[in-house]
Amino acid sequence: MAIKLYDFTAAPSPLRTRIFLREKGIPYESVQVDLGTGEQLSEAYRKINPSCTVPAIVLEDGSVLNQNSAIALYLEGTYPEPPLFGHGAADAAKVMNASSQVEIGGFMAVAEILRNTSPRMKNRALPGLENYAQIPELAERGRLRLGGFMNTMNAALEGREFLAIDTFSFADITAFVAVDFAKWVKVTPEAHHTHLNRWFEAVSARPSIAAAKAS
Numbered sequence: 001m002a003i004k005l006y007d008f009t010a011a012p013s014p015l016r017t018r019i020f021l022r023e024k025g026i027p028y029e030s031v032q033v034d035l036g037t038g039e040q041l042s043e044a045y046r047k048i049n050p051s052c053t054v055p056a057i058v059l060e061d062g063s064v065l066n067q068n069s070a071i072a073l074y075l076e077g078t079y080p081e082p083p084l085f086g087h088g089a090a091d092a093a094k095v096m097n098a099s100s101q102v103e104i105g106g107f108m109a110v111a112e113i114l115r116n117t118s119p120r121m122k123n124r125a126l127p128g129l130e131n132y133a134q135i136p137e138l139a140e141r142g143r144l145r146l147g148g149f150m151n152t153m154n155a156a157l158e159g160r161e162f163l164a165i166d167t168f169s170f171a172d173i174t175a176f177v178a179v180d181f182a183k184w185v186k187v188t189p190e191a192h193h194t195h196l197n198r199w200f201e202a203v204s205a206r207p208s209i210a211a212a213k214a215s
């Protein structure tokens with residue numbers, strides 16, 4: 001049976017899940033939750049995912065997973081091939097470590113800029129049921145953090161084909177989507193980020209990326 005993924009094609013977080021699913025060749029059904037019209041806050045969706053975010057999947061026992069990392073762990077355990085957390089505990093830990101760092105340093109920096117400046121996100125400075133006002137200073141800090149993130153990524157990729165381990169992993173997916181998401185705030189790696197640019201070009205060419213972006 002295909003995995004039912006609560007999804008929104010244009011949003012970066014569910015793109016991570018779709019790339020993961022495509023890399024594994026796991027069939028899935030995309031159920032669109034229209035973030036443009038606020039469908040994530042509807043009573044119907046709140047019953048499925050009280051966090052009001054995408055991605056989400058519901059397990060057989062009715063529990064909802066609404067964090068990319070948890071979804072990826074579940075899928076890795078259920079569909080082990082090809083491995084996206086490497087082989088063994090040390091590989092898996094390195095992958096999760098790198099992915100979490102990118103979530104904090106990359107995703108959060110872009111989100112700080114976008115959510116604290118976009119007129120469409122007025123009072124929606126954080127996802128979820130509660131409304132939070134924008135804080136312009138956070139956007140300024142986000143720009144500084146995002147510059148630092150690009151530098152950190154470039155250094156981490158020097159002499160390496162992939163970010164965390166010797167094979168393509170969940171960490172590369174997280175990092176690819178973070179760098180791609182930065183385009184939303186008009187930030188791209190600079191010419192001197194040669195390692196980051198080489199890696200980004202290689203990852204962009206993977207068939208899973210184009211397929212997942214299309215939905």
Ligand SMILES: N[C@@H](CCC(=O)N[C@@H](CS)C(=O)NCC(=O)O)C(=O)O
Binds near residue numbers: 068
């Ligand atoms: N921690 C979540 C983040 C999920 C998230 O923030 N998703 C955004 C879309 S990229 C969302 O659902 N936003 C709803 C909103 O802005 O109200 C993950 O693991 O990916």
